[in-house]
Amino acid sequence: MAKAGTRKAQQGWWGLALVAGLIFAACNTAEPPDSLPILHLHGTPYQRGFQHGSAMASEVRSFYTTMLSTSLLPYLNRQQPDIAAFLKSYDSIQHPEYGSGQFSYQLLSESALELEKSIPADLVAEMHGIADGASVPYMQVLMLNTFVDSVMGARAITQYLQQIQSPVATQFSLAGAASATASGDGIDNDEDGQTDELAECTLPYAPTAVATLRDVPLNSAFRFVLKDADGIDQSSVRVQLVVAGKLRTYTQKDAQLAMTLQGSGSKPDPTAPLEVVLTPPEPLPAAAIVTIAVQASDAKLVLDPPPAKARTMRIEQVTVTTAGFGKPLPAAANLGLSDGTTQPTSLAFALRKAATKDGGTLLAAHFSLLDAGTSHKHCVIQIHQPDSGPPFAFVGWAGLAYGFSGMSARGVAIAANHSDTLNNPLVAAVKKKLLLAKLVDTGIPVGFAVRQALQAAKTAKEAADMLVATPQSFGWNYLVADASGDLRAVEALGGIEASAPHTVAYPADARDSAGSYLSSVRGDDVLTTVHYRALADDFTGKLLGFNLQPQRFWDTYYYASLRTYANLAHEIDKGYGMFDAKMLQGTLRTASLVDPHDSMQASIADLAARVLWVAAGQVPATNANFVKVTLPAWSEP
Amino acid sequence: MSRGQGLALFASLAFCLAIPSAWAANTVTLPQGTFVLDEGWVDAVTTTAFDNNRKPQSLLLPIDRYEPGGGLQGTITAKPHVRYRFLVSQLYYGLTDALTLAVGVPLVTSTTIDPHLGWKSGDYQSSLGRAYSESDFWQWAQSMGQGKPGTFNGNSNTMSDMILGVRYRLPDYGFLQPLGLRAALGVQIALPTGKPQDPEQLVAAGTTVWDLNNYGDAELHLLFDRPFLWDGVPRLNLGLDAYYAWLRPREMVSPTGSKNPLLLTASPYIGKTYTLDPGDFAGGTVSIDAVPLVGPTWSTYISGHSLEKASTFPPLLTLIAGYTWLHVGQTGFASQSPMWTWDHEKVFMPGFKNTVRLGADLSLLRVGLPLQFYVRSANQEWVPGQNIRASNSLTLGARVILKFW
CATH class of the missing domain: 3.60.60.10 (Penicillin V Acylase; Chain A)
Structure with a gap:
């Protein structure tokens, strides 16, 4: 009887254990992995690399896949037409090794191998250790360790090429009556050492870190000259005026913005330089820092690589100080205000x-x-x-x-x-x-x-x-x-x-x-x-x-x-x-x-x-x- | 796109072994030697998921896309509409009066997934002179071999996982009798006859137990009925079905990016395969069956021209209402990448489903025809769940009794 009772009790416990197990299995909740692992690496360079590779094997592989294979490499492939237009080594017909989507891989791997020559031996050994520890090809680790440098260089060139094919600002000046006023105000507005000279407030456009003109009249209007070989799409022109920390944007639809193609004749050349004049709706505040920014796209659509787009210039900006400011140009930084199209940098x-x-x-x-x-x-x-x-x-x-x-x-x-x-x-x-x-x-x-x-x-x-x-x-x-x-x-x-x-x-x-x-x-x-x-x-x-x-x-x-x-x-x-x-x-x-x-x-x-x-x-x-x-x-x- | 699983959408339909009695009680078994053939047509639609706070949301969370070095391109939004249609054939056999065997063959006649993709623009792109529009983004993606996912139409006449089941009517133990309770035990298993989703497809769904996410690979049911009689005729029944459904771990093939090179390439770092361990179900259904119309009752050849025997046949019309609460366990993923694993597991956290069920049965046995017709509706949105995808279904069916008693 006691034995039977014991057996029954045991069965009861087994039953309870089973139910508990089922409940535990049902209630188990997944936990995220450590979002910032800390690796303690000891020994020779190779040993430290191996420890790193072993501990982070899946992350090494996923970083290569998600950063290079499915992100940067296909992205860079899109740049091939632009680059091959200048550098014939990348013409995929003459050089098929750069065809079939291999352009970016070839580009980065060739660069990686060249950079490797300058990397000290101990660091190369560490990279070999990482590759061995993670069981991935060494070339993948080398590319991971060099792609930033390779991409930044290539990016600078493509970005430069893009900018020079986009509209450029060639001139900035005060417009209208303010120009004459500034030329007779007894102030060296452009700090060129000459006061009130002819066209004192008309300057070739050049980006600077500080203000371009000082103590301009409060009724100033501002004029940019924009140029592009394909002409400028006037509907794309945006001028921003930043006064007292407030930004306002003017487009073709606004009466304050006037645009004229330079040149004479009844049929203006659409590719002629475009004068863009902004007349602020009210007088500028005295002793203030004012920034005027301009952006425009050209009139030609670039179809390859998709999507179709016009070439658009970087937002160019000029800062001036208004009458009463009284300080030299470096006292006012050319900051403007972000319109949300740029982000804080490193x-x-x-x-x-x-x-x-x-x-x-x-x-x-x-x-x-x-x-x-x-x-x-x-x-x-x-x-x-x-x-x-x-x-x-x-x-x-x-x-x-x-x-x-x-x-x-x-x-x-x-x-x-x-x-x-x-x-x-x-x-x-x-x-x-x-x-x-x-x-x-x-x-x-x-x-x-x-x-x-x-x-x-x-x-x-x-x-x-x-x-x-x-x-x-x-x-x-x-x-x-x-x-x-x-x-x-x-x-x-x-x-x-x-x-x-x-x-x-x-x-x-x-x-x-x-x-x-x-x-x-x-x-x-x-x-x-x-x-x-x-x-x-x-x-x-x-x-x-x-x-x-x-x-x-x-x-x-x-x-x-x-x-x-x-x-x-x-x-x-x-x-x-x-x-x-x-x-x-x-x-x-x-x-x-x-x-x-x-x-x-x-x-x-x-x-x-x-x-x-x-x-x-x-x-x-x-x-x-x-x-x-x-x-x-x-x-x- | 959705963390390597594609638009892994799960239709949850109200399909399970239903003992083919118009008296749709839990504990009913067929008389010995009786065959019943049941054909049901099921239409199941899934459009809504419930989050951890039981708030409704799209089946697919928004997906941010980034321009390398250019910040946020934009956010892909989706409001997928998933529709499964089934033809479900079930055959039941009364081995003894207390033991009924069943086999269910669910055939998916079609699956349609319309992702209803949308777009929310992101950061300004200096290379473009504007932020990406939806069209810009997909042109951009297409230039790298990644097309925009379209509507999925598939699984045409494709088997789901077959079901074998048994129900055993427990003896009327002494402790049950004073309560007027009847009890039964049900066991069912699923055979892996379904087709898994193509791992390379972004918008797709398979026909396995995991894809349907409604019944388990093995289930254990403890069933109770409490009938109430008026004038000797059962006109009301309260039912309870408590059960546990186990879903087996399964090995899945990892996507290699052969069809979606940008959005579905995980094989290089998660391994060629990964293990998926679906969360088990535990819960129960309470139901109430009411009989507004018992007869007419005729003595026909079906009852051997016996009015008394005909009076034991199921009533002419039964109305059914029920509610199911079902806990869904954590679905586990095991891959070579803990990060990828977590990205998937966090989408399938433990939660629960609330299902409201309504139905009606029309039985013609009492008037001399060995036929029953039924309609069932199940809704998982009326009462919000947690961490689940809610499916609503409508079932129309007919049963033929192949041997008479």
Whole structure:
């Protein structure tokens, strides 16, 4: 009886266990994977690479697939007709290896193999380790580690070609009665050293970082001359007027906007330059900063690659100050206001001494370039503890042996931002071989330049010197800082010929020719976005009949970068003396500093504490919590 | 597009073993030696899903698309309309008076999925001079080999997973009798005769248990009836069906991008195959059957010219109402990519379905014809569910009794 009771009880327990199991199975809820893994990598370069590849095998494969195979490679294939029109090496009929959708793969792989020649052996070994650990072909890892450099160079050329085929602004002036008034106001409005000369307020259009005319009459009207070989579609012309922080757009439908084709005769030539005159509806406020921006498309549709579109110029903008402002042109920055067609750019800044709460050194960065809906899913913090040399950490991506910002246990931190330039190795290749050139990048990929500085530099100066000596693959703006408070900016160029500008480095308190800080708010800080400051004339030259121009003339990031720089400077100024790592997290999250769609990673290095704070894994990256990484102490052997 | 699964849409229809008695009670079994052939035509439509907060939403969440280095191109929106049509043949046999065997052959006559794609423009594109319109986007995609998904018309006369079932009428145990309860046990299994979805298709659906997401590979039912009699005639029945449905893990083929190179290429990083473990179902149905019309009742050749026997036949008209609450477990994915796995699993979190059922049976046995006709309607939108896709169905059917008692 007791036995039967026991059996029954056992059956009951089994039954309960079964029911519990079923309920458990039914209630089990999936959990997300870690959005920002931290890898601790030890040993030789190959061993560290292998550990990285093993731990992130699926992410390495998915990053290659989603970033390259299904995003960038097909996207770049669309550029083949434009590029092959100039560079015959890419004609798929004469060179079938570039046909059948293989153009972009060939382009990037050839570039990767060329760049590999400049990558130090230890980093090549690390890439082999990643490939072996992840069980993927080494070529995939090499392409992952070089595509940014290759693509940026090719992108700069295609973007430049697109801009020169779009309408261009050739002239800017005051129009109507204001022009005469300005010519007799006793002020050197254009600061050319001559006062009230003939056509004082009529200037060839040139993009600048500061105002173009000062103290203009309050009844000013503004005139642009636009030119395009195919003529300009007048219905596409948009003029924006920014006054007192408010933006208003005028189009052909508005009475305030007048357009006239230059030239005489009853039948005007539709391809003649177009004069666009904006007469503001009311007088401008006195002592104000006013920005006038213009954009237009040409009259010809480009059908290939689809979709059909006209070539559209970048928004060009001019800033003037109105009567009563009374300050020189550099006192008013040419910022305008974003109309939503541009986003904040990458940024980095470093602070020390009087800028920080405890006098320590901090370096913060927010890198934005190319998320494409995938890169944020592949972010990873790598902490390297090499067999020899100091530990170092950076935030990067699965499969990549580098990141755009990091810190070493020596207390040296570095951040890198892209900076478009035609002073790059791809342009050098075209200059050398002209129509038979290939867009093959050379130099050290940016991330490996960062790695070298992290591994070897003992001070910010050493890091800056290394970066100056490094053959650069493209244009980059670096910031370096060390625990002693040395802060330096490095504006890097490909240095494609001896007579062209080369990479420069300067300390936080460097000043320009006018005596103002070059890239600093108050001297105990240094900041950078994606435009050059010391190298404002980064390149000028001729190529295949084209006039190559400095960055500011064609870079679509240029005006957005000016705005981001100004907003960042404002935030730094506002918080001067109060900054610590926590406060910087808030600064990096400031809406005017965050690209909502291509933000990739944000980091803060607290150098004395050897602490790196990283936000990544979401878009924008600053939506994520900052993760704290502390490097072990290190003393030089 | 939808995380490697394509527009993985699941029609959930009100198909399950229904014992072919016009007295549609849970515990009824066929008399020994009796065959019943049941032919049902089912039309099931799915247009709505319920999120974790039980809010209705489209079957497909908006999908952001990005221009490399150019920010957000725009957002693909979709309001898919999914329609399955079935012809369901069921054959029942009374092995004993207490044990009925059944086989069900669901034939999908057609599946139509109209994705109703839309577009919300994103960032300004300097290369285009404007933000992408919908037409711009699909032209852009087409230039890279990615066409716009169109309407799916497929599964023409394609088998779903066949069902074998058995129902056993439990003895009238002493503890049931005072309550007037009758009890039965039901077991059914599905045979893998359905066709899985083409993994390379963005807008497609298969005919397996997983695709239909309505019945399990194996189910265990505990069934109760509480009939109420008036003048010796059962005019009301309360029913309860508590059950657990297990869906087996299955190996799925990963999409390689052969048909959708931009939107459906996961094989390189998730592996050539992945494992899908559909969430099990657990829940129950309460039902009420009412008989507004019992007869007329005639003694005919069907009843051996016995009025008494004819009086035991199902009533002429039965109205049925029911409600089903069904917990749906987490659907698990196992692939080489934890990220891809999570992207899928978060779409199939645990939740529940609320189904309201209405129906009517017309039985002609009492008037001498071995025929029954029925209509069933099931609605999963009237009472919002959680983390499920709601399907509404209409079933019309007829039954022929092949051996008479």
